[in-house]
Amino acid sequence: xxxxxxxxxxxxxxxxxxxxxxxxxxxxxxxxxxxxxxxxxxxxxxxxxxxxxxxxxxxxxxxxxxxxxxxxxxxxxxxxxxxxxxxxxxxxxxxxxxxxxxxxxxxxxxxxxxxxxxxxxxxxxxxxxxxxxxxxxxxxxxxxxxxxxxxxxxxxxxxxxxxxxxxxxxxxxxxxxxxxxxxxxxxxxxxxxxxxxxxxxxxxxxxxxxxxxxxxxxxxxxxxxxxxxxxxxxxxxxxxxxxxxxxxxxxxxxxxxxxxxxxxxxxxxxxxxxxxxxxxxxxxxxxxxxxxxxxxxxxxxxxxxxxxxxxxxxxxxxxxxxxxxxxxxxxxxxxxxxxxxxxxxxxxxxxxxxxxxxxxxxxxxxxxxxxxxxxxxxxxxxxxxxxxxxxxxxxxxxxxxxxxxxxxxxxxxxxxxxxxxxxxxxxxxxxxxxxxxxxxxxxxxxxxxxxxxxxxxxxxxxxxxxxxxx
Amino acid sequence: xxxxxxxxxxxxxxxxxxxxxxxxxxxxxxxxxxxxxxxxxxxxxxxxxxxxxxxxxxxxxxxxxxxxxxxxxxxxxxxxxxxxxxxxxxxxxxxxxxxxxxxxxxxxxxxxxxxxxxxxxxxxxxxxxxxxxxxxxxxxxxxxxxxxxxxxxxxxxxxxxxxxxxxxxxxxxxxxxxxxxxxxxxxxxxxxxxxxxxxxxxxxxxxxxxxxxxxxxxxxxxxxxxxxxxxxxxxxxxxxxxxxxxxxxxxx
Numbered sequence: 242x243x244x245x246x247x248x249x250x251x252x253x254x255x256x257x258x259x260x261x262x263x264x265x266x267x268x269x270x271x272x273x274x275x276x277x278x279x280x281x282x283x284x285x286x287x288x289x290x291x292x293x294x295x296x297x298x299x300x301x302x303x304x305x306x307x308x309x310x311x312x313x314x315x316x317x318x319x320x321x322x323x324x325x326x327x328x329x330x331x332x333x334x335x336x337x338x339x340x341x342x343x344x345x346x347x348x349x350x351x352x353x354x355x356x357x358x359x360x361x362x363x364x365x366x367x368x369x370x371x372x373x374x375x376x377x378x379x380x381x382x383x384x385x386x387x388x389x390x391x392x393x394x395x396x397x398x399x400x401x402x403x404x405x406x407x408x409x410x411x412x413x414x415x416x417x418x419x420x421x422x423x424x425x426x427x428x429x430x431x432x433x434x435x436x437x438x439x440x441x442x443x444x445x446x447x448x449x450x451x452x453x454x455x456x457x458x459x460x461x462x463x464x465x466x467x468x469x470x471x472x473x474x475x476x477x478x479x480x481x482x483x484x485x486x487x488x489x490x491x492x493x494x495x496x497x498x499x500x501x502x503x504x505x506x507x508x509x510x511x512x513x514x515x516x517x518x519x520x521x522x523x524x525x526x527x528x529x530x531x532x533x534x535x536x537x538x539x540x541x542x543x544x545x546x547x548x549x550x551x552x553x554x555x556x557x558x559x560x561x562x563x564x565x566x567x568x569x570x571x572x573x574x575x576x577x578x579x580x581x582x583x584x585x586x587x588x589x590x591x592x593x594x595x596x597x598x599x600x601x602x603x604x605x606x607x608x609x610x611x612x613x614x615x616x617x618x619x620x621x622x623x624x625x626x627x628x629x630x631x632x633x634x635x636x637x638x639x640x641x642x643x644x645x646x647x648x649x650x651x652x653x654x655x656x657x658x659x660x661x662x663x664x665x666x667x668x669x670x671x672x673x674x675x676x677x678x679x680x681x682x683x684x685x686x687x688x689x690x691x692x693x694x695x696x697x698x699x700x701x702x703x704x705x706x707x708x709x710x711x
Numbered sequence: 712x713x714x715x716x717x718x719x720x721x722x723x724x725x726x727x728x729x730x731x732x733x734x735x736x737x738x739x740x741x742x743x744x745x746x747x748x749x750x751x752x753x754x755x756x757x758x759x760x761x762x763x764x765x766x767x768x769x770x771x772x773x774x775x776x777x778x779x780x781x782x783x784x785x786x787x788x789x790x791x792x793x794x795x796x797x798x799x800x801x802x803x804x805x806x807x808x809x810x811x812x813x814x815x816x817x818x819x820x821x822x823x824x825x826x827x828x829x830x831x832x833x834x835x836x837x838x839x840x841x842x843x844x845x846x847x848x849x850x851x852x853x854x855x856x857x858x859x860x861x862x863x864x865x866x867x868x869x870x871x872x873x874x875x876x877x878x879x880x881x882x883x884x885x886x887x888x889x890x891x892x893x894x895x896x897x898x899x900x901x902x903x904x905x906x907x908x909x910x911x912x913x914x915x916x917x918x919x920x921x922x923x924x925x926x927x928x929x930x931x932x933x934x935x936x937x938x939x940x941x942x943x944x945x946x947x948x949x950x951x952x953x954x955x956x957x958x959x960x961x962x963x
Binding site for chain 2: 629
């Protein structure tokens with residue numbers, strides 16, 4: 242390798258700040274750089290990384306290369322008539338939203354933070370409060386640099402298997418360098434929000450099933466420390482894009498969107514800030530401050546979608562050991578499992594901010610995509626918690642038993658055999674991936690940990706017991 | 712790969728018949744560990760240990776390794792990595808207690824203790840550290856001893872060899888800081904094992920399972936020093952402060 246590459250050795254971890262590993266991080270300046278170098282990475286392979294919002298080890302590659310794509314952040318084409326935008330894969334949703342919202346367009350699917358890149362959105366097939374599809378459903382096409390350095394334009398229509406192996410494929414089919422997204426038209430930069438308090442989890446689920454159809458976005462914030470008859474007490478927030486007609490008279494600049502630049506969490510913030518007592522107090526306060534029932538409140542986009550983005554680096558508050566975000570989905574009809582999981586979390590007094598409960602109404606053809614029709618719950622837990630590994634293993638088994646799964650973009654600890662059981666189309670994905678990457682150039686810590694790219698179901702190797710190491 | 716909660720998937724044990732090491736590996740296999748390589752002096756003698764671990768669901772291989780045969784350590788490390796790939800944990804557990812009385816008039820015996828516990832460990836840790844640095848992740852756990860802290864009249868030949876190893880491992884930990892590789896020095900007190908059979912137990916004596924649990928917890932918390940039992944962390948500094956005249960008269 243020549244000195245021309247802008248690269249250096251770095252210790253990388255995910256948003257949960259657990260299990261850091263060491264890799265050579267390269268910052269390409271153009272997509273052509275990526276194409277030119279793609280076939281040349283060594284034995285330990287390569288994976289792309291964006292803004293590092295995957296909670297676990299998806300965008301790490303111990304001992305190998307990590308392509309940090311954040312310099313590939315140019316918006317290439319904007320079609321205001323069709324409502325599509327083509328941008329480089331390192332473009333963040335923050336940048337896109339600042340550009341698009343004032344023009345009356347909105348990314349159809351946005352997750353709970355706008356600090357994710359388009360490339361990462363495709364790799365994890367991310368989702369949000371929108372129930373009727375995930376990120377990849379609104380990707381018209383994307384450019385994929387395959388592990389051999391070939392540049393291919395792929396879409397769900399022209400290359401369904403390649404496209405749906407890449408969408409949700411955790412970056413293991415190559416490096417996406419740009420994509421075209423289908424946008425949603427909006428009249429204002431506001432969300433009209435209805436808020437209700439739900440006394441328990443059953444109340445919450447009933448309200449969601451009964452009323453969600455009237456809203457484009459829906460989310461319930463659950464107090465995971467509430468037990469007994471309060472189990473799953475929650476705040477249900479649902480909203481639609483505000484129309485101009487709904488705005489108070491005299492409102493000017495309906496499409497004005499300027500979320501404040503964030504305040505970083507102060508470096509002196511005590512790292513043990515989050516303990517069962519402080520979190521219980523926080524959750525109590527947060528529950529009480531929510532209106533019992535409020536209709537038609539007009540919120541900003543950032544207030545509704547991205548409350549946590551207001552504090553940059555909030556992930557540091559879990560201390561040196563970091564934290565795990567446990568997110569799973571169970572199909573409709575398996576509400577009992579959701580309830581049982583909440584009971585276990587509550588009984589364990591797991592220190593966590595509120596958990597997030599959302600619904601999916603569909604799944605797509607992504608072979609490793611997470612969404613499926615059902616309920617999805619996400620909860621943060623400090624990694625230092627004693628007995629957490631065993632408890633989460635138990636929850637995994639409950640989830641997998643009813644055909645549910647955990648989300649790879651959040652995962653940092655699921656057992657490999659359970660992962661295999663959770664993703665029934667894994668073999669199909671492996672076949673596509675193997676044909677694309679015969680030399681095994683695409684690698685990540687996540688892939689190694691779960692054996693995602695393992696070529697054949699690994700038979701128990703009958704190794705010789707005795708071998709002389711001379 | 713080591714996961715977010717500290718569970719490891721692959722383990723290389725040097726001194727694979729050590730009871731402390733086997734107790735540790737059993738605890739790990741009960742969690743996520745599925746690939747185990749036991750490096751032992753006598754492969755045949757390890758057959759039962761291998762079988763026991765296999766019954767618990769791990770893929771286990773026993774390979775020959777002689778701590779004293781330092782010339783071959785480089786080739787050994789190269790070969791183990793070549794055949795088995797990355798290791799999330801390397802446990803350096805070999806060592807001999809030796810016979811203090813004998814060592815005092817038989818220099819060859821004293822040297823054997825030092826070569827097994829110190830020279831041999833340094834010799835194999837150098838290429839291991841290089842491999843671990845290349846793979847960019849993993850833990851090297853080195854079994855030291857509370858005896859490394861202050862030479863005791865009753866076993867200072869052993870103690871001095873462990874002191875050397877302890878110092879080397881501590882230095883290695885700093886050298887590898889930031890490389891993704893974590894080095895952990897394990898300092899057990901008196902542990903009831905074959906090695907200490909027939910000896911009078913010292914205060915705060917413990918069992919291999921307790922040491923194993925501390926090692927497993929230490930990997931998860933990425934500690935640099937682990938005591939077993941944990942209370943030794945507070946006892947050891949007191950022992951170091953004892954007046955020399957008193958220390959010299961300590962039994963055993």
